[in-house]
Each structure stands twice: as C-alpha cells, then as structure tokens.
Amino acid sequence: MKKFEEQINKYAQVIAKVGLNVQEGETVVISSDIRALELVRAVTAECYELGAKQVITDLSDTDLTKLHINHQSTDTLEEILPYVQAKQDYYLNEKASMLYIHSTSPEALKDADTEKLMAANRAGRQAAAALSASRMRYDQNWCIIGYPSPEWAALVFPDLPQEEAEEKLMDYILKTVRVDQEDPVAAWDAHSKFLKSRAKWLSDYxxxxxxxxxxxxxxxxxxxxxxxxxxxGHKNRKGLDIRVNMxxxxxxxxxxxxxxxxxxxxxxxxxxxxxxxxxxxxxxxxxxxxxxxxxxxxxxxxxxxxxxxxxxxxxxxxxxxxxxxxxxxxxxxxxxxxxxxxxxxxxxxxxxxxxxxxxxxxxxxxxxxxxxxxxxxxxxxxxxxxxxxxxxxxxxxxxxxxxxxxxxxx
Known part of the structure; x- marks a missing residue:
C-alpha cells in the first residue's frame, strides 16, 4: 500500500524492536501469506539492520492451500513429509525468533472439506509440536501481528470499495499497535506498565x-x-522483553x-x-x-x-x-x-x-x-x-x- 509506505516501515521497526526484540546474530523466521509481502520485506530489512544473522521467509498462499485441500486425499494431507519436519526441527534447534503475520480472510477456507482441512491441520500441529512447546516456554522469541488482505478488508468493511476498505483496515491496525503515535516504543512501554500493574493486583490475591x-x-x-x-509482555530465556501478541x-x-x-x-x-x-x-x-x-x-x-x-x-x-x-x-x-x-x-x-x-x-x-x-x-x-x-x-x-x-x- 503506497499510501502507507512510511507507516509500514515504522510498523516493521515496532515489530522487530518491541515485538521480537531482535538481537545481533539471531535467526528470524517470518511466516506469512504472500498478501503481506510489503510488510515481510520491511520487517526483513529491519531485522538485518538490528544484526540478524539470517531472515527466513516462510511464505504461503491461501489460493494454493485451497487447491491442495480440494485435490489431495485425507491420507496424503495427514502425512508429515520429512522436509516439513526437518524445517520445524531446524527452527527449534536454532532457537529462531518466529514472526507470524495474519493477513488472510477469516473465511478463506469456508468451502473446504472440514474433514480434510482438519487432517491437514493435525499434521501441521504434530510437526510443530516441539517448536510450539518451546515458544510457550519462551525459550525462543515469537510474535503474532496483522496485515490487511483485500479479502479480509472486504469482510470487515463490506460496503466500501476494495482499495478504500484495505486502507481503512490498515489504518485501524496501525492504531491498535500504537504506530500512529509519535514514539510507538515509549507508548508500548507505558501500556505494558499498566497491564503489569493489573496483573500484580490479581496475582497478589x-x-x-x-x-x-x-x-x-x-x-x-x-x-x-x-x-x-x-x-x-514476557521475558524470554535470556531475560529480554518480548511481546508475543501485537x-x-x-x-x-x-x-x-x-x-x-x-x-x-x-x-x-x-x-x-x-x-x-x-x-x-x-x-x-x-x-x-x-x-x-x-x-x-x-x-x-x-x-x-x-x-x-x-x-x-x-x-x-x-x-x-x-x-x-x-x-x-x-x-x-x-x-x-x-x-x-x-x-x-x-x-x-x-x-x-x-x-x-x-x-x-x-x-x-x-x-x-x-x-x-x-x-x-x-x-x-x-x-x-x-x-x-x-x-x-x-x-x-x-x-x-x-x-x-x-x-x-x-
């Protein structure tokens, strides 16, 4: 989105510095649909600026996923291919910082066969089970963020023309992650302080x-x-602050x-x-x-x-x-x-x-x-x-x- 080029670069900085807190020498993995390529490129550049050793882009495409679901058998979809398992194991052993970009429409697979879709999901979860457990222990950094696709924007704003709907959704997303503020990093620090005070009040009881x-x-x-x-926010295994959801x-x-x-x-x-x-x-x-x-x-x-x-x-x-x-x-x-x-x-x-x-x-x-x-x-x-x-x-x-x-x- 050309109109948001400056904000997207600012968003990428917040993701890399506040969300993942990328450190020199780290491996970063960006999992995203191709609909968010503009943000993927901006985050990749920012991670390298911060000293990342390598940035791996793990791209997918919802339209291809639908073709696979429609034409492969349930048995095939349930099979965990060796290269898929090897990839997940590499991310785990490398203690890679994992960024997940949500951009596809929530209804993207509404017409898919439920049984086959669940079979594919089961296989994916099993392949990533150890990686998922590592993330949930904060043994490695991870962060989930959003970026508008045309299909998602149309679902949220069905009465607007496509381009206007995308721009409006982008504007709202940027506000939710405080990119609209003069100093987003300071804004996140203040917000985190408030949430931590509420958490302490509850914990003390x-x-x-x-x-x-x-x-x-x-x-x-x-x-x-x-x-x-x-x-x-949370402390990772090195004691550094990360925000896993933005x-x-x-x-x-x-x-x-x-x-x-x-x-x-x-x-x-x-x-x-x-x-x-x-x-x-x-x-x-x-x-x-x-x-x-x-x-x-x-x-x-x-x-x-x-x-x-x-x-x-x-x-x-x-x-x-x-x-x-x-x-x-x-x-x-x-x-x-x-x-x-x-x-x-x-x-x-x-x-x-x-x-x-x-x-x-x-x-x-x-x-x-x-x-x-x-x-x-x-x-x-x-x-x-x-x-x-x-x-x-x-x-x-x-x-x-x-x-x-x-x-x-x-």
Whole structure:
C-alpha cells in the first residue's frame, strides 16, 4: 500500500524492536501469506539492520492451500513429509525468533472439506509440536501481528470499495499497535506498565477461582495455587522483553483445567483456520466439555474439540475490559488476534506454563499433576461483554469483585 509506505516501515521497526526484540546474530523466521509481502520485506530489512544473522521467509498462499485441500486425499494431507519436519526441527534447534503475520480472510477456507482441512491441520500441529512447546516456554522469541488482505478488508468493511476498505483496515491496525503515535516504543512501554500493574493486583490475591456471570454464561474456573497473572509482555530465556501478541490488551493466567464447571457462551465469532464458528455454547463438568452447541460452524467446533484429549479442556483465562481501544473502535475484525483484545476470552487446549512459578522446568507429568493442560491446540474464543461480571474467590472464601459490566472494578 503506497499510501502507507512510511507507516509500514515504522510498523516493521515496532515489530522487530518491541515485538521480537531482535538481537545481533539471531535467526528470524517470518511466516506469512504472500498478501503481506510489503510488510515481510520491511520487517526483513529491519531485522538485518538490528544484526540478524539470517531472515527466513516462510511464505504461503491461501489460493494454493485451497487447491491442495480440494485435490489431495485425507491420507496424503495427514502425512508429515520429512522436509516439513526437518524445517520445524531446524527452527527449534536454532532457537529462531518466529514472526507470524495474519493477513488472510477469516473465511478463506469456508468451502473446504472440514474433514480434510482438519487432517491437514493435525499434521501441521504434530510437526510443530516441539517448536510450539518451546515458544510457550519462551525459550525462543515469537510474535503474532496483522496485515490487511483485500479479502479480509472486504469482510470487515463490506460496503466500501476494495482499495478504500484495505486502507481503512490498515489504518485501524496501525492504531491498535500504537504506530500512529509519535514514539510507538515509549507508548508500548507505558501500556505494558499498566497491564503489569493489573496483573500484580490479581496475582497478589492468589484467588482459588474466578466466577463468570452473564447472559448464557455461568462458569467457575479454578486457579492453580500460587499461579500468577501476566500481561504487557514476557521475558524470554535470556531475560529480554518480548511481546508475543501485537496488539495486546489482556491480563491472563493458566487455570487448573480439572476445576472448570458450568456453561459459557461466545460473544464474538471464532475464526479458526479459514472457517467461522459463531453463536456457540460449551458446558464443562469437572474440567471437561460434556456438551456443546453452535448455530454456525458446528462441525468445525466438533472437530476442534476432538483434536486430542486436552482439546476439550481449558488452557487459558484472559481478562480484557470492554472499555479498551479495540472494543471502543466498534470494529469486528473476524480475527482472534484483534477480537480477543476487545473482549475477555478463554482458550481450549494447551496451557502456558509461564504463569506458574517453576512450571517451565517441570515434566509434562508434573505439570499435569498441578492442573496445567496439554494439547496440540490452543484456541482462544471471546466471552466478554458489557453484561459480564467476574468475581475472584479467595482461598479463604472471600468474594472480590474483579469485573462489573465488562470493565475492571476500580
């Protein structure tokens, strides 16, 4: 987008310096659809400016993906080819900094065969399982960001001409990541400080559980004794600050997956691998989804919950006020990276060990014993609204208001 050339270069600087915090001698991997090539080039240049040893561009194309899904058999799609596994293993062993650019339409694969699409996704998750675990321990840097494609922009702004829709979406994305401000790095530092203060307030209570109440939602989520809330960024294995999501407005923790009970309804659509799931409800009993319903994307949700044993259990609980920049914009992005930062959300699947002191050094069995969930998936969905109340219940039984009408209790 020629109009945004200067802002894109500024965006690339924020990604490399604030998101990945690229250091001299590092390997950087950029995974992106070809629709974001302009940003890929700008980030590549910035990473080399910061001293990166090599920048690997791992490009894909949604149109080619659709052709593969349509014409390959399920057996072929489930096969993990040696070069694919070798590539993931190289990224892991190199401790590469991983950048993921979301640019494709959330409906890009809506017409794909669900069974075949899930088979391909399973193979991809299995090949990247060790790399994913390394990222979630922050043993290597990673960051997820967005860039508008024509198809995505048309979904968000269907009444605008294509070029105008792309420019409008780009403008909103740049604001969410503070590139519109004079000093984006300073703006990110101030924002991180605020989120960290909220995380400390919650952590100091060491709540036993959180209780969520809203229309269609009556849910209790048990918390691990001693677990912390985190937000505003993370420390990597070298002790350097990184921001794994840009934008981010959340404060989150990893719950005790065994102590989740009640029902929860989504409040914004879930976009999962090119298909949308909406107007759905999950029922939990002793930490496991025992029943579910969905008006849109029922088969996608079913396949997701059946991905593996941990896919029907919780791995994250995140708090985001409705009075936040993304929410106040009134824009529905149909993209979890953005929509989750407009709404409280929870995630089914793998838990981040980081919020539990010492968990990064535990074995899988030790993590499971304290209630940290394991799965090949980690999928956030939005449950926040102006009608949501959240109470923290201490280990002494005290009820502490945390959210009222969708916002932090002051």
């Amino acid at each position: 060491n709540f036993d559980r959180l209780k969520y109440t809203a229309p269609g939602t009556d849910l209790e989520i048990g918390l691990i004794d001693g677990a912390r809330f985190t937000g505003g 934008p981010t407005e959340e404060v989150f923790t990893s719950p005790d997956y065994r102590r989740v009970n009640g029902t929860v309804s989504n409040t914004l659509p879930l976009s999962y691998n090119g298909q949308i799931v909406d107007r759905f409800k999950l029922t939990f009993k002793n930490g496991v989804v025992t029943d579910f319903e969905a008006e849109q994307g029922y088969d996608v949700l079913r396949e997701l919950l059946e991905s593996d044993e941990g896919a029907c259990r919780l791995g994250e609980a995140a708090l985001v006020p409705v009075d936040s920049p993304i929410s106040n914009s009134g824009i529905l992005y149909y993209n979890t990276l953005f929509d989750e930062n407009a709404s409280c959300h929870i995630a089914i699947g793998k838990a981040y060990p980081g919020p539990v002191p010492g968990a990064n050094e535990m074995t899988d069995e030790e993590q499971d014993a304290i209630g940290l969930n394991h799965s090949l998936i980690h999928v956030d969905f939005m449950i926040g609204s102006k009608d949501l109340d959240i109470d923290g219940i201490t280990r002494d039984g005290e009820i502490v208001p945390v959210f009222r009408q969708g916002n932090w209790v002051e």
